[in-house]
Amino acid sequence: MTKFQISRRKFLTAASLGASGMMLSGCDAFDSQLSIGSGLRSFLENANGLTYRAQRLLAGRDALAPEFTEADIRQPQRPNGVTSPDDDTYKGLLANNFADWRLEVSGLVEKPLSLTREQLQNMPSRTQITRHDCVEGWSCIAKWTGTPLSLLLDQAVVKPQARYVMFHCLDTIDRSLSGDIKYYGTIDLIDARHPQTILAYGLNGKPLPVENGAPLRVRVERQLGYKMPKYLYKIELVDGFANVGGGRGGYWEDNGYDWYGGI
Protein backbone atom coordinates (compact mmCIF):
# COMPACT_ATOMS: atom_id res chain seq x y z
CA MET A 1 0.00 0.00 0.00
CA THR A 2 1.45 3.29 -1.02
CA LYS A 3 1.57 5.88 1.63
CA PHE A 4 -0.34 8.96 0.59
CA GLN A 5 1.58 11.97 1.63
CA ILE A 6 1.14 15.58 0.84
CA SER A 7 3.25 18.35 2.18
CA ARG A 8 1.64 21.19 4.05
CA ARG A 9 2.84 23.61 1.43
CA LYS A 10 1.30 21.61 -1.40
CA PHE A 11 -1.92 21.25 0.52
CA LEU A 12 -2.17 24.96 1.16
CA THR A 13 -1.43 25.75 -2.46
CA ALA A 14 -4.01 23.29 -3.72
CA ALA A 15 -6.61 24.49 -1.23
CA SER A 16 -6.11 28.09 -2.23
CA LEU A 17 -6.25 27.36 -5.91
CA GLY A 18 -9.37 25.26 -5.38
CA ALA A 19 -11.05 28.06 -3.46
CA SER A 20 -10.18 30.61 -6.12
CA GLY A 21 -11.47 28.32 -8.85
CA MET A 22 -14.73 27.87 -7.01
CA MET A 23 -15.05 31.62 -6.72
CA LEU A 24 -14.41 32.24 -10.37
CA SER A 25 -16.76 29.54 -11.56
CA GLY A 26 -19.77 31.84 -11.38
CA CYS A 27 -22.27 32.71 -8.77
CA ASP A 28 -25.01 30.35 -9.83
CA ALA A 29 -22.68 27.62 -8.53
CA PHE A 30 -24.14 28.27 -5.08
CA ASP A 31 -27.81 28.51 -5.99
CA SER A 32 -28.70 24.88 -5.37
CA GLN A 33 -27.10 24.93 -1.91
CA LEU A 34 -29.13 27.87 -0.69
CA SER A 35 -32.77 26.80 -0.63
CA ILE A 36 -34.54 26.74 2.71
CA GLY A 37 -33.78 23.53 4.58
CA SER A 38 -30.56 22.71 2.74
CA GLY A 39 -27.56 21.89 4.88
CA LEU A 40 -25.35 24.78 3.81
CA ARG A 41 -28.09 27.34 4.24
CA SER A 42 -29.06 26.00 7.66
CA PHE A 43 -25.41 26.26 8.67
CA LEU A 44 -25.19 29.87 7.46
CA GLU A 45 -28.46 30.68 9.24
CA ASN A 46 -26.78 29.91 12.56
CA ALA A 47 -25.28 33.38 12.23
CA ASN A 48 -28.80 34.86 12.46
CA GLY A 49 -29.07 33.47 15.98
CA LEU A 50 -25.71 34.97 16.87
CA THR A 51 -26.75 38.32 15.41
CA TYR A 52 -29.99 38.21 17.38
CA ARG A 53 -28.24 37.42 20.65
CA ALA A 54 -25.62 40.12 20.09
CA GLN A 55 -28.30 42.72 19.43
CA ARG A 56 -30.32 41.65 22.46
CA LEU A 57 -27.21 41.79 24.62
CA LEU A 58 -26.27 45.27 23.43
CA ALA A 59 -29.71 46.84 23.09
CA GLY A 60 -31.26 45.22 26.15
CA ARG A 61 -34.95 45.51 26.82
CA ASP A 62 -35.60 49.19 26.74
CA ALA A 63 -33.01 51.06 24.63
CA LEU A 64 -35.09 53.40 22.49
CA ALA A 65 -35.01 53.77 18.73
CA PRO A 66 -34.08 57.32 17.69
CA GLU A 67 -37.01 59.69 17.49
CA PHE A 68 -37.14 62.65 15.14
CA THR A 69 -38.80 66.06 14.91
CA GLU A 70 -41.76 67.37 12.94
CA ALA A 71 -39.28 68.98 10.55
CA ASP A 72 -38.07 65.52 9.57
CA ILE A 73 -41.51 64.54 8.27
CA ARG A 74 -40.96 65.54 4.65
CA GLN A 75 -43.24 63.18 2.75
CA PRO A 76 -46.17 60.79 3.19
CA GLN A 77 -45.25 57.40 4.69
CA ARG A 78 -44.33 55.16 1.78
CA PRO A 79 -46.62 52.12 1.68
CA ASN A 80 -45.21 48.72 0.78
CA GLY A 81 -46.37 45.12 0.42
CA VAL A 82 -50.15 44.84 0.23
CA THR A 83 -51.57 48.37 -0.07
CA SER A 84 -55.19 47.60 -0.87
CA PRO A 85 -56.43 44.24 0.45
CA ASP A 86 -58.72 42.45 -1.95
CA ASP A 87 -60.26 40.28 0.76
CA ASP A 88 -64.05 40.36 1.08
CA THR A 89 -63.87 40.40 4.86
CA TYR A 90 -61.58 43.40 4.79
CA LYS A 91 -63.61 45.23 2.15
CA GLY A 92 -66.77 44.66 4.18
CA LEU A 93 -65.17 46.08 7.31
CA LEU A 94 -63.77 49.03 5.36
CA ALA A 95 -67.17 49.82 3.80
CA ASN A 96 -68.53 50.20 7.31
CA ASN A 97 -65.55 52.32 8.39
CA PHE A 98 -64.41 49.45 10.65
CA ALA A 99 -67.43 49.80 12.98
CA ASP A 100 -67.68 45.98 13.04
CA TRP A 101 -63.95 45.44 13.33
CA ARG A 102 -62.61 44.04 16.59
CA LEU A 103 -59.14 43.41 17.90
CA GLU A 104 -58.96 40.05 19.57
CA VAL A 105 -56.32 39.20 22.14
CA SER A 106 -56.28 35.46 22.70
CA GLY A 107 -54.12 32.38 23.09
CA LEU A 108 -52.05 32.01 26.23
CA VAL A 109 -53.78 34.74 28.23
CA GLU A 110 -55.95 34.63 31.36
CA LYS A 111 -58.52 37.12 30.06
CA PRO A 112 -59.06 37.13 26.31
CA LEU A 113 -60.06 40.55 24.94
CA SER A 114 -62.19 41.78 22.11
CA LEU A 115 -61.86 45.52 21.58
CA THR A 116 -63.54 48.01 19.25
CA ARG A 117 -61.57 50.76 17.59
CA GLU A 118 -63.13 53.24 20.00
CA GLN A 119 -62.11 51.23 23.05
CA LEU A 120 -58.54 51.07 21.77
CA GLN A 121 -58.42 54.77 21.05
CA ASN A 122 -59.75 55.55 24.53
CA MET A 123 -56.77 53.80 26.09
CA PRO A 124 -53.60 55.76 26.88
CA SER A 125 -51.70 56.39 23.66
CA ARG A 126 -48.16 57.07 22.55
CA THR A 127 -47.10 59.28 19.66
CA GLN A 128 -43.61 58.92 18.19
CA ILE A 129 -41.80 60.27 15.13
CA THR A 130 -39.64 57.40 13.95
CA ARG A 131 -37.82 56.15 10.90
CA HIS A 132 -39.29 53.18 9.09
CA ASP A 133 -36.52 51.03 7.60
CA CYS A 134 -37.56 48.59 4.93
CA VAL A 135 -35.55 45.41 4.46
CA GLU A 136 -35.12 46.52 0.84
CA GLY A 137 -32.95 49.40 1.98
CA TRP A 138 -35.11 52.52 1.99
CA SER A 139 -36.16 54.65 4.95
CA CYS A 140 -39.06 56.99 5.63
CA ILE A 141 -39.78 59.16 8.68
CA ALA A 142 -43.34 59.52 9.97
CA LYS A 143 -45.36 60.20 13.11
CA TRP A 144 -47.22 57.24 14.54
CA THR A 145 -49.95 57.26 17.20
CA GLY A 146 -51.24 54.14 18.89
CA THR A 147 -51.83 52.02 21.95
CA PRO A 148 -48.76 50.57 23.65
CA LEU A 149 -48.93 46.82 23.18
CA SER A 150 -47.77 46.30 26.77
CA LEU A 151 -51.05 47.82 28.04
CA LEU A 152 -53.07 45.23 26.14
CA LEU A 153 -50.84 42.41 27.36
CA ASP A 154 -51.28 43.59 30.96
CA GLN A 155 -55.01 43.80 30.53
CA ALA A 156 -55.21 40.29 29.06
CA VAL A 157 -52.75 38.92 31.66
CA VAL A 158 -50.18 36.85 29.76
CA LYS A 159 -49.70 33.29 30.98
CA PRO A 160 -46.17 32.38 32.08
CA GLN A 161 -45.64 29.83 29.31
CA ALA A 162 -46.27 32.42 26.55
CA ARG A 163 -43.12 33.40 24.67
CA TYR A 164 -44.23 35.18 21.51
CA VAL A 165 -46.93 37.51 20.29
CA MET A 166 -48.38 36.38 16.99
CA PHE A 167 -50.10 38.91 14.74
CA HIS A 168 -52.97 37.81 12.50
CA CYS A 169 -53.81 40.03 9.56
CA LEU A 170 -56.72 40.50 7.19
CA ASP A 171 -54.75 40.88 3.97
CA THR A 172 -53.90 38.06 1.61
CA ILE A 173 -50.17 38.23 0.87
CA ASP A 174 -49.85 35.00 -1.12
CA ARG A 175 -51.84 32.13 -2.52
CA SER A 176 -51.01 28.47 -2.12
CA LEU A 177 -52.64 25.18 -3.07
CA SER A 178 -54.25 25.02 0.37
CA GLY A 179 -55.77 28.48 -0.03
CA ASP A 180 -55.06 32.14 0.58
CA ILE A 181 -52.22 32.98 2.92
CA LYS A 182 -52.94 35.97 5.10
CA TYR A 183 -50.01 37.93 6.48
CA TYR A 184 -48.76 36.75 9.86
CA GLY A 185 -45.74 37.37 12.05
CA THR A 186 -44.33 37.11 15.55
CA ILE A 187 -42.21 39.11 17.96
CA ASP A 188 -40.95 38.05 21.36
CA LEU A 189 -42.25 39.45 24.62
CA ILE A 190 -39.24 41.73 25.04
CA ASP A 191 -40.11 43.61 21.87
CA ALA A 192 -43.82 43.31 22.61
CA ARG A 193 -43.31 45.11 25.92
CA HIS A 194 -40.84 47.66 24.54
CA PRO A 195 -42.07 51.21 25.29
CA GLN A 196 -42.10 52.15 21.58
CA THR A 197 -44.01 49.07 20.46
CA ILE A 198 -47.48 50.36 19.68
CA LEU A 199 -50.53 49.30 17.74
CA ALA A 200 -50.86 52.35 15.53
CA TYR A 201 -54.18 53.80 14.36
CA GLY A 202 -52.84 57.26 13.53
CA LEU A 203 -50.26 58.40 10.98
CA ASN A 204 -48.92 61.94 10.70
CA GLY A 205 -51.81 63.29 12.77
CA LYS A 206 -54.55 61.61 10.70
CA PRO A 207 -56.32 58.24 10.89
CA LEU A 208 -54.15 55.44 9.51
CA PRO A 209 -54.84 55.17 5.74
CA VAL A 210 -55.68 51.87 4.06
CA GLU A 211 -52.35 51.65 2.22
CA ASN A 212 -50.48 51.89 5.52
CA GLY A 213 -52.56 49.23 7.29
CA ALA A 214 -55.92 50.62 8.48
CA PRO A 215 -57.46 50.16 10.91
CA LEU A 216 -54.47 48.99 12.98
CA ARG A 217 -50.83 48.11 12.37
CA VAL A 218 -47.85 47.20 14.50
CA ARG A 219 -44.84 49.44 15.11
CA VAL A 220 -41.71 47.64 16.39
CA GLU A 221 -39.19 50.43 16.09
CA ARG A 222 -35.99 48.44 16.61
CA GLN A 223 -36.71 46.13 13.71
CA LEU A 224 -37.29 46.31 9.96
CA GLY A 225 -40.62 46.94 8.26
CA TYR A 226 -41.54 43.33 7.59
CA LYS A 227 -41.82 42.82 11.35
CA MET A 228 -44.65 45.37 11.58
CA PRO A 229 -47.80 43.73 10.21
CA LYS A 230 -50.67 45.81 8.84
CA TYR A 231 -54.46 45.18 8.77
CA LEU A 232 -54.31 43.59 12.21
CA TYR A 233 -57.32 41.83 13.71
CA LYS A 234 -55.97 39.29 16.17
CA ILE A 235 -53.12 39.00 18.64
CA GLU A 236 -52.39 35.52 19.85
CA LEU A 237 -49.98 34.66 22.63
CA VAL A 238 -48.07 31.48 21.70
CA ASP A 239 -45.26 29.40 23.18
CA GLY A 240 -43.51 28.58 19.90
CA PHE A 241 -43.64 28.65 16.11
CA ALA A 242 -45.05 25.13 15.62
CA ASN A 243 -48.47 26.48 14.65
CA VAL A 244 -47.20 29.64 12.99
CA GLY A 245 -47.38 29.14 9.22
CA GLY A 246 -44.39 27.12 8.03
CA GLY A 247 -42.79 27.12 11.48
CA ARG A 248 -40.20 29.88 11.09
CA GLY A 249 -42.18 32.59 12.84
CA GLY A 250 -43.74 34.65 10.09
CA TYR A 251 -44.72 34.96 6.45
CA TRP A 252 -41.41 36.43 5.29
CA GLU A 253 -39.49 34.20 7.67
CA ASP A 254 -41.11 31.20 5.96
CA ASN A 255 -39.73 32.68 2.74
CA GLY A 256 -36.17 32.84 4.01
CA TYR A 257 -35.95 36.10 5.96
CA ASP A 258 -34.42 36.23 9.41
CA TRP A 259 -36.91 36.14 12.28
CA TYR A 260 -35.15 38.95 14.11
CA GLY A 261 -35.16 41.87 11.68
CA GLY A 262 -32.88 44.09 13.72
CA ILE A 263 -30.31 44.64 10.99
Next chain:
Amino acid sequence: MESIARSQSATGPGVPASTERPLIYRQSRWTRLTHWLWAISLFFMLLSGLQIFNARPQLYIGKQSGFGYHNTILEIGAENTSAGPRGFTEIFGHRFDTTGVLGWSGPAGNETARGFPSWATIPSYYDLGTARVIHFFFAWILTTTLLVWLVASLINGHIRRDLAPRLDDLKRLPQDIVDHAKLKFHHTREYNTLQKMAYGGVLFVLLPLMIITGLAMSPSMNSVLPFLNELLGGRQTARTIHFTVMLLLVGFFIIHILMILAAGPINELRSIITGWYRTDPTAHDDKTSEA
Protein backbone atom coordinates in the same frame (compact mmCIF):
# COMPACT_ATOMS: atom_id res chain seq x y z
CA MET B 1 19.77 39.76 4.54
CA GLU B 2 17.87 42.36 6.46
CA SER B 3 18.99 45.24 4.32
CA ILE B 4 17.01 46.68 1.54
CA ALA B 5 18.06 46.18 -2.01
CA ARG B 6 17.25 49.34 -3.83
CA SER B 7 19.38 49.36 -6.88
CA GLN B 8 18.31 46.05 -8.34
CA SER B 9 15.41 45.79 -10.66
CA ALA B 10 13.03 42.93 -10.27
CA THR B 11 13.93 39.63 -11.75
CA GLY B 12 11.10 37.71 -13.28
CA PRO B 13 9.57 34.66 -11.69
CA GLY B 14 10.85 31.32 -12.78
CA VAL B 15 14.46 32.28 -12.36
CA PRO B 16 16.08 29.38 -10.53
CA ALA B 17 16.66 29.91 -6.89
CA SER B 18 20.14 31.07 -6.14
CA THR B 19 21.92 32.05 -3.06
CA GLU B 20 21.82 35.61 -4.29
CA ARG B 21 18.05 35.63 -4.14
CA PRO B 22 17.38 34.27 -0.69
CA LEU B 23 14.06 32.95 0.49
CA ILE B 24 12.96 34.74 3.60
CA TYR B 25 10.06 34.05 5.93
CA ARG B 26 7.98 37.12 5.25
CA GLN B 27 4.36 36.48 6.25
CA SER B 28 3.43 35.05 9.62
CA ARG B 29 0.78 32.38 9.82
CA TRP B 30 -1.64 34.94 11.27
CA THR B 31 -1.18 37.25 8.29
CA ARG B 32 -1.66 34.39 5.84
CA LEU B 33 -4.67 32.88 7.59
CA THR B 34 -6.47 36.21 7.97
CA HIS B 35 -5.62 37.20 4.40
CA TRP B 36 -7.49 34.20 3.00
CA LEU B 37 -10.38 34.52 5.42
CA TRP B 38 -10.79 38.11 4.23
CA ALA B 39 -10.54 37.05 0.61
CA ILE B 40 -13.32 34.51 1.06
CA SER B 41 -15.59 36.69 3.20
CA LEU B 42 -15.16 39.78 1.01
CA PHE B 43 -16.00 37.73 -2.05
CA PHE B 44 -19.28 36.52 -0.56
CA MET B 45 -20.08 39.84 1.05
CA LEU B 46 -19.62 41.66 -2.24
CA LEU B 47 -21.87 39.36 -4.26
CA SER B 48 -24.55 39.03 -1.59
CA GLY B 49 -24.27 42.79 -1.01
CA LEU B 50 -24.96 43.51 -4.67
CA GLN B 51 -28.02 41.26 -4.40
CA ILE B 52 -29.19 43.24 -1.36
CA PHE B 53 -28.59 46.48 -3.26
CA ASN B 54 -30.73 45.17 -6.12
CA ALA B 55 -33.75 45.22 -3.80
CA ARG B 56 -33.47 49.01 -3.85
CA PRO B 57 -31.01 50.02 -6.57
CA GLN B 58 -30.91 53.64 -5.45
CA LEU B 59 -28.66 55.61 -3.14
CA TYR B 60 -29.72 58.66 -1.16
CA ILE B 61 -28.20 61.36 1.02
CA GLY B 62 -29.73 62.05 4.43
CA LYS B 63 -31.83 60.38 7.09
CA GLN B 64 -34.44 58.94 4.74
CA SER B 65 -35.10 58.11 1.10
CA GLY B 66 -36.73 60.90 -0.87
CA PHE B 67 -40.02 59.79 -2.39
CA GLY B 68 -41.77 63.14 -2.10
CA TYR B 69 -38.57 65.12 -2.63
CA HIS B 70 -35.23 64.61 -4.33
CA ASN B 71 -32.14 63.28 -2.54
CA THR B 72 -31.22 60.41 -4.87
CA ILE B 73 -27.60 60.48 -6.01
CA LEU B 74 -27.48 57.15 -7.80
CA GLU B 75 -30.14 55.12 -9.50
CA ILE B 76 -29.92 51.95 -11.57
CA GLY B 77 -33.09 51.10 -13.42
CA ALA B 78 -34.85 50.02 -16.59
CA GLU B 79 -37.09 52.07 -18.85
CA ASN B 80 -39.13 51.50 -21.97
CA THR B 81 -37.83 53.29 -25.03
CA SER B 82 -38.78 53.22 -28.69
CA ALA B 83 -35.89 50.77 -29.10
CA GLY B 84 -37.34 48.47 -26.43
CA PRO B 85 -36.41 48.24 -22.75
CA ARG B 86 -33.05 49.77 -21.83
CA GLY B 87 -31.02 49.72 -18.65
CA PHE B 88 -29.76 53.01 -17.27
CA THR B 89 -27.54 54.27 -14.50
CA GLU B 90 -28.00 57.79 -13.26
CA ILE B 91 -25.25 59.36 -11.15
CA PHE B 92 -25.69 62.90 -9.78
CA GLY B 93 -28.27 63.57 -12.49
CA HIS B 94 -26.13 62.26 -15.34
CA ARG B 95 -27.78 59.35 -17.12
CA PHE B 96 -25.86 56.59 -18.88
CA ASP B 97 -27.17 53.72 -20.98
CA THR B 98 -25.90 50.58 -19.24
CA THR B 99 -28.08 47.98 -20.99
CA GLY B 100 -26.69 44.48 -20.65
CA VAL B 101 -24.89 45.15 -17.40
CA LEU B 102 -26.74 47.55 -15.11
CA GLY B 103 -30.52 47.92 -15.02
CA TRP B 104 -31.49 45.53 -17.81
CA SER B 105 -29.56 42.29 -18.31
CA GLY B 106 -29.78 38.55 -18.79
CA PRO B 107 -29.47 35.96 -21.53
CA ALA B 108 -30.45 37.29 -24.97
CA GLY B 109 -34.22 37.33 -25.28
CA ASN B 110 -34.65 36.71 -21.55
CA GLU B 111 -33.38 39.99 -20.12
CA THR B 112 -34.95 41.25 -16.92
CA ALA B 113 -34.95 44.48 -14.98
CA ARG B 114 -32.32 44.13 -12.28
CA GLY B 115 -29.69 46.44 -10.83
CA PHE B 116 -26.56 44.33 -10.96
CA PRO B 117 -26.56 41.39 -13.39
CA SER B 118 -27.06 37.82 -12.22
CA TRP B 119 -23.39 36.89 -12.67
CA ALA B 120 -22.51 39.51 -10.05
CA THR B 121 -24.96 38.39 -7.35
CA ILE B 122 -25.48 35.49 -4.98
CA PRO B 123 -27.94 33.89 -5.43
CA SER B 124 -27.94 34.52 -9.16
CA TYR B 125 -31.75 34.95 -9.12
CA TYR B 126 -33.48 37.63 -7.05
CA ASP B 127 -33.56 36.50 -3.41
CA LEU B 128 -33.07 39.20 -0.81
CA GLY B 129 -33.67 36.91 2.19
CA THR B 130 -30.93 34.46 1.21
CA ALA B 131 -28.50 37.24 0.34
CA ARG B 132 -28.99 38.64 3.84
CA VAL B 133 -28.26 35.24 5.42
CA ILE B 134 -24.97 35.06 3.48
CA HIS B 135 -24.07 38.70 4.04
CA PHE B 136 -24.46 38.60 7.82
CA PHE B 137 -22.77 35.21 8.17
CA PHE B 138 -19.66 36.53 6.46
CA ALA B 139 -19.97 39.85 8.30
CA TRP B 140 -19.23 37.89 11.47
CA ILE B 141 -16.30 36.09 9.82
CA LEU B 142 -14.89 39.34 8.45
CA THR B 143 -15.22 41.23 11.72
CA THR B 144 -13.82 38.38 13.81
CA THR B 145 -10.92 38.01 11.39
CA LEU B 146 -10.16 41.72 11.61
CA LEU B 147 -10.08 41.51 15.42
CA VAL B 148 -7.91 38.37 15.40
CA TRP B 149 -5.55 40.01 12.93
CA LEU B 150 -5.38 43.19 15.01
CA VAL B 151 -4.51 41.32 18.21
CA ALA B 152 -2.04 38.97 16.50
CA SER B 153 -0.38 41.77 14.58
CA LEU B 154 0.03 43.90 17.66
CA ILE B 155 1.61 40.97 19.48
CA ASN B 156 3.85 39.68 16.68
CA GLY B 157 4.91 43.16 15.64
CA HIS B 158 3.46 43.03 12.11
CA ILE B 159 1.77 46.41 12.48
CA ARG B 160 4.73 48.14 14.11
CA ARG B 161 7.36 46.53 11.88
CA ASP B 162 5.63 46.33 8.51
CA LEU B 163 2.69 48.72 8.39
CA ALA B 164 3.45 51.70 10.60
CA PRO B 165 4.50 54.58 8.39
CA ARG B 166 7.94 56.07 9.01
CA LEU B 167 9.59 59.31 7.99
CA ASP B 168 11.54 57.28 5.42
CA ASP B 169 8.32 56.22 3.78
CA LEU B 170 7.40 59.81 3.15
CA LYS B 171 10.83 60.53 1.67
CA ARG B 172 10.72 57.61 -0.70
CA LEU B 173 7.11 58.16 -1.73
CA PRO B 174 7.91 60.06 -4.96
CA GLN B 175 10.45 57.44 -6.00
CA ASP B 176 8.00 54.72 -5.06
CA ILE B 177 5.31 56.18 -7.30
CA VAL B 178 7.79 56.40 -10.18
CA ASP B 179 8.88 52.79 -9.60
CA HIS B 180 5.30 51.53 -9.57
CA ALA B 181 4.49 53.50 -12.71
CA LYS B 182 7.45 51.84 -14.41
CA LEU B 183 6.37 48.46 -12.98
CA LYS B 184 9.76 48.25 -11.33
CA PHE B 185 9.36 46.24 -8.17
CA HIS B 186 11.74 45.70 -5.30
CA HIS B 187 11.41 42.34 -3.64
CA THR B 188 12.33 43.02 -0.07
CA ARG B 189 11.08 41.94 3.28
CA GLU B 190 9.61 45.37 3.84
CA TYR B 191 6.52 46.82 2.26
CA ASN B 192 7.08 49.89 0.16
CA THR B 193 5.28 53.15 0.89
CA LEU B 194 2.38 52.62 -1.49
CA GLN B 195 1.87 49.11 -0.13
CA LYS B 196 1.75 50.41 3.42
CA MET B 197 -0.76 53.05 2.37
CA ALA B 198 -2.92 50.54 0.51
CA TYR B 199 -2.89 47.82 3.20
CA GLY B 200 -3.15 50.32 6.04
CA GLY B 201 -5.98 52.10 4.26
CA VAL B 202 -7.95 48.89 3.80
CA LEU B 203 -7.32 47.52 7.29
CA PHE B 204 -7.60 50.69 9.34
CA VAL B 205 -9.97 52.82 7.29
CA LEU B 206 -12.09 50.93 4.75
CA LEU B 207 -12.93 47.77 6.68
CA PRO B 208 -13.74 49.59 9.95
CA LEU B 209 -15.81 52.11 7.97
CA MET B 210 -17.65 49.22 6.31
CA ILE B 211 -18.47 47.71 9.70
CA ILE B 212 -19.52 51.06 11.18
CA THR B 213 -21.78 52.00 8.27
CA GLY B 214 -23.21 48.47 8.31
CA LEU B 215 -24.10 48.82 11.98
CA ALA B 216 -25.49 52.30 11.35
CA MET B 217 -28.08 50.79 9.00
CA SER B 218 -29.35 48.45 11.73
CA PRO B 219 -32.48 49.76 13.50
CA SER B 220 -31.64 47.80 16.63
CA MET B 221 -28.05 49.07 16.72
CA ASN B 222 -29.42 52.59 16.27
CA SER B 223 -31.00 52.20 19.71
CA VAL B 224 -27.57 51.35 21.16
CA LEU B 225 -25.44 53.79 19.16
CA PRO B 226 -27.81 56.60 18.15
CA PHE B 227 -24.89 58.96 17.56
CA LEU B 228 -23.56 56.84 14.68
CA ASN B 229 -26.07 58.05 12.14
CA GLU B 230 -25.85 61.61 13.41
CA LEU B 231 -22.11 61.44 12.84
CA LEU B 232 -22.44 59.88 9.40
CA GLY B 233 -25.25 62.15 8.21
CA GLY B 234 -28.23 59.82 8.49
CA ARG B 235 -29.05 56.20 7.74
CA GLN B 236 -29.34 56.68 4.00
CA THR B 237 -26.01 58.49 3.87
CA ALA B 238 -24.53 55.58 5.85
CA ARG B 239 -25.90 53.23 3.19
CA THR B 240 -24.36 55.38 0.44
CA ILE B 241 -20.98 55.34 2.23
CA HIS B 242 -21.29 51.55 2.65
CA PHE B 243 -21.73 51.26 -1.12
CA THR B 244 -18.90 53.70 -1.87
CA VAL B 245 -16.48 51.82 0.38
CA MET B 246 -17.46 48.66 -1.51
CA LEU B 247 -16.37 50.37 -4.74
CA LEU B 248 -13.07 51.37 -3.12
CA LEU B 249 -12.48 47.80 -1.92
CA VAL B 250 -13.19 46.46 -5.40
CA GLY B 251 -10.73 49.04 -6.73
CA PHE B 252 -8.16 47.88 -4.19
CA PHE B 253 -8.74 44.26 -5.21
CA ILE B 254 -8.20 44.99 -8.91
CA ILE B 255 -4.97 46.92 -8.28
CA HIS B 256 -3.85 44.28 -5.76
CA ILE B 257 -4.23 41.54 -8.38
CA LEU B 258 -2.55 43.61 -11.11
CA MET B 259 0.40 44.37 -8.83
CA ILE B 260 0.77 40.68 -7.96
CA LEU B 261 0.77 39.74 -11.64
CA ALA B 262 3.31 42.44 -12.39
CA ALA B 263 5.58 41.72 -9.44
CA GLY B 264 5.73 37.96 -9.99
CA PRO B 265 2.61 35.97 -9.14
CA ILE B 266 4.37 32.75 -8.10
CA ASN B 267 6.59 34.45 -5.58
CA GLU B 268 3.81 36.66 -4.25
CA LEU B 269 1.35 33.76 -3.97
CA ARG B 270 3.93 31.57 -2.27
CA SER B 271 4.56 34.17 0.37
CA ILE B 272 0.88 34.58 1.22
CA ILE B 273 0.33 30.81 1.24
CA THR B 274 3.52 29.44 2.81
CA GLY B 275 5.05 32.61 4.17
CA TRP B 276 8.30 32.24 2.18
CA TYR B 277 9.27 35.02 -0.19
CA ARG B 278 12.18 35.25 -2.57
CA THR B 279 13.91 38.58 -2.23
CA ASP B 280 16.14 40.47 -4.58
CA PRO B 281 19.89 39.80 -4.36
CA THR B 282 21.10 41.35 -1.19
CA ALA B 283 22.87 44.57 -1.70
CA HIS B 284 24.42 46.66 0.93
CA ASP B 285 22.73 49.91 1.05
CA ASP B 286 23.08 53.03 3.05
CA LYS B 287 19.65 52.35 4.47
CA THR B 288 19.32 49.38 6.74
CA SER B 289 16.09 48.18 8.20
CA GLU B 290 15.81 47.52 11.85
CA ALA B 291 16.99 44.14 12.86
